[in-house]
Amino acid sequence: MLTIHTKLVNAMIAQARQDHPIETCGIIAGPVKSNLPLRLIPMRNIAQSEDFFEFDSQQQLQVWREMEQRDEEPIVIYHSHTHSQAYPSHTDVQYATEPQAHYIIISTDQTYEDEIRSFRIVEKMVIEERVRIVKTYQSDLELMLA
Structure with missing residues (x-):
């Protein structure tokens, strides 16, 4: 399960809407081995593709x-789908290289608008996970046990 702050979710959605119809992308960094997404870093989509x-x-x-210097890792890797539901494409699965990360997809397609789903992608296997959006984080210990 991914526990994520509502401000981070709102920021990802805002970025996806702003970049539409181009797919948006970025990461959310957090302390190594914490599973605690804290710092949103919008990235440039060099492909400039829909x-x-x-x-x-x-x-x-x-x-x-910078993450290495700050003792952080990518907790979340996110991008948008502009013409489909929020589910990893074949290409998404092929390029997933961070097995510890949560892969969030935000749909900006009118049919699925603002749909947010999270997945673990390990060795080309896709497993959907529950997303819990919170207004405050619990203690680090409680989050690590969740």
Whole structure:
């Protein structure tokens, strides 16, 4: 299960709406091994595509170095689907390289507008997980046990 603050969810939705019809993308960093998403980092979709996203490699290198210096990791990797439901495409599964991360997809398609779903993608297997949106985080210990 992913527990995530409502402010982070609102920020992802706002970014997805702003970037529509281009797929939006980004990460939410948190302390290593905490499963606690804290710091939203919007990323550039270098592909500038309506049905594909790709992090700008220069920006990704910079962000990953910064996370390492701050003892953080990508807790959430998110992007939008502009013409379909919030479910990983074949390409999404192929490019999923962070097995510890939650992969959030936000649909900006009119049929599924603002649908948010989270998945674990490990060794090309997709497992949907529950998303719990909260206004405050519980203690770190309670979150790690959840």
